[in-house]
Every structure is written in C-alpha cells, then in structure tokens.
Amino acid sequence: MARYNARESEKHWQAVWAERQCFVTSNDSTKPKCYVLEMFPYPSGRIHMGHVRNYTMGDVLARFRRAQGYNVLHPMGWDAFGLPAENAAREKGVNPREWTYANIAAMREELKRMGLAIDWSREFATCDPDYYKHQQRLFIEFYKAGLVYRAEANVNWDPVDGTVLANEQVIEGKGWRSGAPVERRKLSQWFFKITDYADDLLTALDRLERWPEKVRLMQKNWIGRSEGLRFSFDLSDGETVDVFSTRPDTLFGASFVALSPDHPLAERLANQNERLAAFVAECRRVGTAEEAIETAEKEGYDTGLTAAHPFDPHRKLPVYVANFVLMAYGTGAIFGCPAHDQRDLEFARKYDLPVLPVVVPEDAAAANFGIGREAYIGPGRLANSRFLDGMSVEAAKAEVARRLEAAGKGERAVHYRLRDWLVSRQRPWGCPIPMVRCVTCGFVPVRESDLPVLLPDELEFRGAGNPLDSHSSWKHVDCPQCGRPAQRETDTCDTFVDSAWYFARFCDTHSEGPVSRKAVEYWLPVDQYIGGIEHAILHLLYARFFTRGLHRLGYTNVDEPFAGLFTQGMVCHETYKGQDGQWLAVDEVEKRGGKAYLKGMDVEVTVGRSEAMSKSKKNGIAPEAIIDAYGADTIRWFMLSDTPPERDIEWSNEGAEGCWRFVQRIHRLVTETADLPPLGSRLDSAEGASLELRRSAHRAVAAVTEDLEALRFNRAVAQIYTLANAINVADKSVPGAVLREALEILVLLIGPMMPHLAETCWHSLGHEGLVVDAPWPKADSDLVRSENIRIAVQVNGKLRGTVDLPRGTDKESAEAAALSLDTVSRALDGKPPRRVIVVPDRIVNVVV
RNA sequence: GGCCCCGUGGCGGAACUGGUAGACGCAACGGACUUAAAAUCCGUAGCCCCGGAAGGGGCGUGCCCGUUCGAGUCGGGCCGGGGCCACCA
Numbered sequence: 001m002a003r004y005n006a007r008e009s010e011k012h013w014q015a016v017w018a019e020r021q022c023f024v025t026s027n028d029s030t031k032p033k034c035y036v037l038e039m040f041p042y043p044s045g046r047i048h049m050g051h052v053r054n055y056t057m058g059d060v061l062a063r064f065r066r067a068q069g070y071n072v073l074h075p076m077g078w079d080a081f082g083l084p085a086e087n088a089a090r091e092k093g094v095n096p097r098e099w100t101y102a103n104i105a106a107m108r109e110e111l112k113r114m115g116l117a118i119d120w121s122r123e124f125a126t127c128d129p130d131y132y133k134h135q136q137r138l139f140i141e142f143y144k145a146g147l148v149y150r151a152e153a154n155v156n157w158d159p160v161d162g163t164v165l166a167n168e169q170v171i172e173g174k175g176w177r178s179g180a181p182v183e184r185r186k187l188s189q190w191f192f193k194i195t196d197y198a199d200d201l202l203t204a205l206d207r208l209e210r211w212p213e214k215v216r217l218m219q220k221n222w223i224g225r226s227e228g229l230r231f232s233f234d235l236s237d238g239e240t241v242d243v244f245s246t247r248p249d250t251l252f253g254a255s256f257v258a259l260s261p262d263h264p265l266a267e268r269l270a271n272q273n274e275r276l277a278a279f280v281a282e283c284r285r286v287g288t289a290e291e292a293i294e295t296a297e298k299e300g301y302d303t304g305l306t307a308a309h310p311f312d313p314h315r316k317l318p319v320y321v322a323n324f325v326l327m328a329y330g331t332g333a334i335f336g337c338p339a340h341d342q343r344d345l346e347f348a349r350k351y352d353l354p355v356l357p358v359v360v361p362e363d364a365a366a367a368n369f370g371i372g373r374e375a376y377i378g379p380g381r382l383a384n385s386r387f388l389d390g391m392s393v394e395a396a397k398a399e400v401a402r403r404l405e406a407a408g409k410g411e412r413a414v415h416y417r418l419r420d421w422l423v424s425r426q427r428p429w430g431c432p433i434p435m436v437r438c439v440t441c442g443f444v445p446v447r448e449s450d451l452p453v454l455l456p457d458e459l460e461f462r463g464a465g466n467p468l469d470s471h472s473s474w475k476h477v478d479c480p481q482c483g484r485p486a487q488r489e490t491d492t493c494d495t496f497v498d499s500a501w502y503f504a505r506f507c508d509t510h511s512e513g514p515v516s517r518k519a520v521e522y523w524l525p526v527d528q529y530i531g532g533i534e535h536a537i538l539h540l541l542y543a544r545f546f547t548r549g550l551h552r553l554g555y556t557n558v559d560e561p562f563a564g565l566f567t568q569g570m571v572c573h574e575t576y577k578g579q580d581g582q583w584l585a586v587d588e589v590e591k592r593g594g595k596a597y598l599k600g601m602d603v604e605v606t607v608g609r610s611e612a613m614s615k616s617k618k619n620g621i622a623p624e625a626i627i628d629a630y631g632a633d634t635i636r637w638f639m640l641s642d643t644p645p646e647r648d649i650e651w652s653n654e655g656a657e658g659c660w661r662f663v664q665r666i667h668r669l670v671t672e673t674a675d676l677p678p679l680g681s682r683l684d685s686a687e688g689a690s691l692e693l694r695r696s697a698h699r700a701v702a703a704v705t706e707d708l709e710a711l712r713f714n715r716a717v718a719q720i721y722t723l724a725n726a727i728n729v730a731d732k733s734v735p736g737a738v739l740r741e742a743l744e745i746l747v748l749l750i751g752p753m754m755p756h757l758a759e760t761c762w763h764s765l766g767h768e769g770l771v772v773d774a775p776w777p778k779a780d781s782d783l784v785r786s787e788n789i790r791i792a793v794q795v796n797g798k799l800r801g802t803v804d805l806p807r808g809t810d811k812e813s814a815e816a817a818a819l820s821l822d823t824v825s826r827a828l829d830g831k832p833p834r835r836v837i838v839v840p841d842r843i844v845n846v847v848v
Numbered sequence: 849g850g851c852c853c854c855g856u857g858g859c860g861g862a863a864c865u866g867g868u869a870g871a872c873g874c875a876a877c878g879g880a881c882u883u884a885a886a887a888u889c890c891g892u893a894g895c896c897c898c899g900g901a902a903g904g905g906g907c908g909u910g911c912c913c914g915u916u917c918g919a920g921u922c923g924g925g926c927c928g929g930g931g932c933c934a935c936c937a
Contacts (some may be wrong), residue, residue: 218931661888714872846917
C-alpha cells in the first residue's frame, strides 16, 4: 500500500472544503453560536511558527465546536497598518500599500495551506478604506460622546520611529517596537478617554472567569487603583497646593512638601529662578529610563516657600521641587512623611529633615521606637499625633479625612495609575484622524458625507517628518464648519485602535455602519479568544475600552469583548553564535557527536539557550519548509502535542519526524485493514479483546472531548495515541464491526487536529460525506465505566499489591481481599492490623 | 523594591476535589524483517542494593519541618528558576 501523500491529499481536501463552502458561516441559524477568534496577524509577508501554533489551536476548537453542533464563526483578517510598511517603502522604494497587499496575498496562501476552517468571505484588512472609513466615523462619534479629546501633555516621543507613543507602549523606558529610549515632549495630541472607565475596567475583571488569572492581575496592576485623600496646603506666598496621599494618617509626621518638576507651580517658580530652572531641566533630561530611576538619587530644590500644616498652622514645612515626584500621578505634589515612606526617608536623610515616627508597632513602646535606614510601613498605633494618638492606621485615616473634609480643605479621592490613551501617531501609514484644524473654528470633525478621509496614493518618504504633513495638497481642505481654508490633521491613529474593534466588524463585514447591532448581539462576546501574552495589557485593555465605547454609542449590548481568553506560549529553539559572536541561523549549523559545528566545517559553534524564535536571533524555522516536507497535519499535530498550550514549546526536528510517523501509522491502520464489514454494521455484544477495544474507543471519546473543551490539547493527543496503540488490526478475535467502530472513532477524534488525514481516512472507510460534516462521536457511558477496578493495597501507606474487584465492592469484602494477599501478610509479619482504611473503589490501607 | 507564577526520569510532560508517581510522546538500548539501508514490527527502560535466575528489598516529585491511615497535591520555612510592574505618594 502506498504511503500517505500529504501534499496531494491536503491540496485535494482544501479544494473540496472551499468548493462546498464548508466554513462560510451564516448569521442566521437555530444552532447555538460559538465565536472562535485568534489575534489577527500583521502582514509581514511570511507566517512564522507562532502563527502556526496560534491558528492551529483556534482551528481545532472551531472544528470541534462545529462537530458538536455549534454555528461557529471563525474569521481571519489583517492588522495591516504600521511601520514595517513604511520602512519597506523607505528602504526599497515600494508603495506601502502595494507592499502590504502583496504580503497579505502571500500570507493568505500560506494560511490556506494550513487547512484552517476559516470563513474567508469575511476577510478584511484594516488598511482597506472600507474598514478605516468606519473607524473614522467611530472616532468622530467617540469625539461627540466626549470620549475623545485633544490636550497638551508631556508625552513619550520615540526618536527612532518618529512618533509619540501611549504609556502602554513604553516598556522599561523604551519604545515597544524600536527599543529606543523615549524622550519627553510637551505636545498637543488626541486622547481616548479610557480613564472614564478605569473603575469599570477594573471591577469587571473579577467577572472574566475564563481569562487567565495572570492577565487579570496584570491589568489590575496597570489600572492601579488607590484610595486616599486629596487636600491642600496653604503656602507662604498666599497660594495653595493640592496633594494626594494614601496615608493621611501620617500627616503629623510630615516634614516637607514636594512638587514634581513638571508641576505648574514649579514651572512658575522656575521662571523667576534660574537655578531652579536648571534643576527642573536636569530632572527632565534624566527622564524615566529604567537605569536612571534605579540609580538616581533623590534630589530636591528648596523653593524657599513654606506650607502650613493643616492641623497646626504654626508648623511650617519647607516646599521642595523633587525629582522623584511624578506629575502624572495624583496631583503632582506630595507631603513627605519620612518615617513611613522609604523615598521620603531617603530624601529627608539627604536634606537633613526631621524623621518623626507617628505609627508605632503594637509590640514597641513609642518612646524608644526609632527609624534607621528603613521606613516603617507596617500596622500599628498612632503616636505623636495629638488627637489621633492611640488610633489604628485605618481609624486615623478616616479621622483625618473627616476633619479635613469638614474644614473644606480636602476630600476623599480615588486615583488611578491608568492614563488616557494617546492615539495620535506622526506616521503616514495609518488611519487618518478625521479632523480639520481651522483658524477660526478650532478642530472640527470631517463631515460624514466626506468620509473616508483617504490616504493619498503616493507618499514621499524622503526626509524627516510625516509625509502626510509634507504632501503638496493632501492636508489642504476647507473647514467643514465655516468653509474657509483649513488644514487636515496629518496624524494617524495608533494601530492599536484598528485592532480595538475588528472582532465586532467580523460579525457583519457588509454592515453599512461600523458594526451591525443585530450581528454583534448574536455573535459577541467572542467565546474563545486566543493570542500571545504580550498583549495582556495593550491590545486587550484597548479592546475592552473600545467595546464600552461602542456600547455607549448604542452599537453593542455588551461591555466585554472576550468571554474566554487563552494566552498561548511561544515557539522556541536553541540559539547559535559563531566565533565572531554573531548569531547563526539554524540551517547554518549541524550537530555532530553532541556538539554543534558550522555546516560542513570543523568550526565549533556556541549553543545558546532556547528562546522564542525571532528574526534577530536567527533561530526561526520556516513553517513553509516543514509543510513542504511533511504537510500541514504534521505541523499541526506537533503544535498540539506534548507541551501544554499555555507554555513555551520547543521546536524539534525529531518531534516533527515523530508526528509524521504517526500520520503514516494512522493512514496504514485505516487503509491496510482489509475486509471491514459495510458501513453501519450491527455491533453484537462484545467480550474479551473486542470488549476491551470498545472500551478503549469510548474512553478515548470521553477523554478527548473533555480535554478539548478545556483546551488541553496535549492531553487529547496523548489519549489519541493510547487509542491508536489499543487497535490491533492483526487480532482476528475482534469482529470487523468492532474494529470499524474503533477506527471510525479514531478518525473522528483526529478530525479537528489533522483534518486532511481524517478526510482521507474517512473516505477510505467508505464514507461518502466529509468528516467536517460528521457529528462528534458520543461516548457510551456503560463502556467508559469498567466493571472491575484495580485497587491499590497499602501497608502503612506503602504499596504492597493490588486487587481487582467489581465496582462498588463493599468495605468488608475489599478489606478481606486485601488481607488475603501474600505480600500483605508478609509485610504484616504476623502482627494483627490495628486499623484498616478502605476507600471504596480506590484504596485499602492496612495500618499496624 | 512591589506583586505573581513555577521546580516530577536524559528531554517535553501525565497524575480528577490528598489515594498504585512517571500515562503519552521524543531521545536511547536490545531484537526481528532486509544483501544492506530506510521504513516497519516486537521488546527494555526512575535510581540504588541483594540474587545465577525467577524474584525480593530500599530510596525517590528542589531542600527542611508539619498536618494525615496516606502528601507531587494541603500548611510553614528555606533554596533555585521565571514573569509583570517599577520613585504610583
């Protein structure tokens, strides 16, 4: 019999599925719905192993749900705006649009070769005018609803990518794409008012039960809620300054007030004081880079002003401008209580300010409780604090708040770390922000009838700056309000805006409006979203915000876009470095006798640790090459095998070979089994080997179903191997009908994972229809539960043997059976058992 | 610095709410088939000790302690690895 020809088979079945439109999904169905979505790719031009893993998992789930009788939506699109297209344009002189669409065409073919059960009729790219015109409309609607505003702010400027970035896109002080240290610039930019939903985005996390705990925690920390008191100090110059504190209980321990260098008062003072101006400039220069923060010493500049203590106006606190106070958090000003805050302590030690403990641990006497190098932040009783003395921290917080509120000097407040989402990008390959700047009218939205604001066909990438800005005609338009000459906004949207609502567009890609209310009511939320953990905050937070915005505008009835989230691990491989310290590609290296050498040479190569496949480390394996060699089913099976899906997986050629052998083995098992009875033959009551085979098959159905429901693909794979091992074609005692049942179950179970092989085998078993149309098999519960159970017998907790007993054997009989074992009596050594623990159907433990 | 996660054979990993640790796969080894190789099939395999063998015994889930008839699983303390955030008042 011929070996399985994956290339031909896969091509054939892909054509059959396409021709019969198997995966085109209707929005009108009586079946229960299931929306399965994987994070859509950036069209770089090539799929990589990460895509293969991600899309395989989603595809298995989509096919599995489909077989279970769901109406499944499983679409695909392209996150197509972004800098790589601009870089290609600059380097190769191509048009970014043409480059992008060519990449999409190439990647679509590669994805199709994977045999994904995708409804390609819903495909779109975010750079399609038909998509971004809706986004422009949404931008204007968000603007009118008060969810978009323009403001001047200190923003993160990425000097390499030549654009500003949102807070979420600055990782360790560096731009998320370029890795360049970001600079601070004061610019006027567009913001989405995500902070409107700070509280809701936080509290709703608790209800996202099918999200990984880790992601919820990361979002929680990012939103960063803190409760405290905002109150004001009267200054010696007659002004006041607002501060925020989560520890108002420590107010009597205050020894200074500190302003952020960016605080308006600090800036005003700096205007009249050169040395202060120099200090402020120095603080800004050092910036927020990680190393800078770690090593930066607390520095301050004494403004000469003093602040009156709110409860003791005679007590005057010096007012500093300090480098460690952030304008972006709270009010940009603090009171310093060195005894109970480490930063304040360091600052106080440096400038020789008083350190007065006001919270004393329960077990220490107030008189001899001192502060050394460590601030005390634990619980205790208030001391040195007049009317607060003796109170707990919590009671003192409440009392301070009560008194300051009563005096009209302050109020309880909640602050968030989360900042509004800065979406302006000074880049040409993005969705144009549909606003016009008019000298008389200010910023005015583009009229709806003038949408979309299309990008110009040609863009000049010479020189610095945004080509949309330097374009000869593009930005010149008349003001939509007064008709006088005006200028377009030349900034485009952050590409994370594009991906913040694409899942809603998939529900109905022909909708006249941005999204169809009816379609999203049917499909949203996404039942299972799958993607990388790297979007734990960025994309997933933006999408949650955007969905709330859509809800406010009446487009949806849900707040949460993704009911279930799964974050898959990365695909890793060893790294190699040559003697010059440069990275070497995997195909430049060969292994001989446990060592790595340059291919065909005697030059040894350094083997580095296994890391996520990446271009820069050259440790990637091209999926194309693997599909060429073994076919899509093999690479899919590899991605599902062995490693739990949330963990990083190590690519290995041996593993891939093993998968390929299994593909062949299944094919042999099915096609080389002669004289099976016809379809639908009756199964007579089985016993012996054939009963065991029936049991194995039905147990596999039960186990694989359970594992796929829980996305435990690696366990499902192991169950399938176990079933394949149990099928012994040569055993003539097993009737053909039993063998047929086992083989059919095997084929149906591999269906979602190795769909092409399954179709070939299904056909070979005599079926006219397709596996994709066959219902998921049902396990016979009588066959899943066995009559006899092997029970462990222990003496003093140590295993001494096993007994096979009928299910449900009573304690007495189980005990008797256990005690009759030779190994048990030997272990007892003539001593009578003191106690016998019997857990029915589980274990017998004899205690002496 | 704060918060969180993870330590099981040579490797990836399995073990339901405490109940036979190592399923399944990879790699390895022995054998069969073959002129040979590939492919395939059968078999072995946590570690150590006793025995010619059949077999028997001990130790084992990072380390220590505890709870329990019984701990990979629960609690406490260490050690090691990883992640996220990071001067957040």
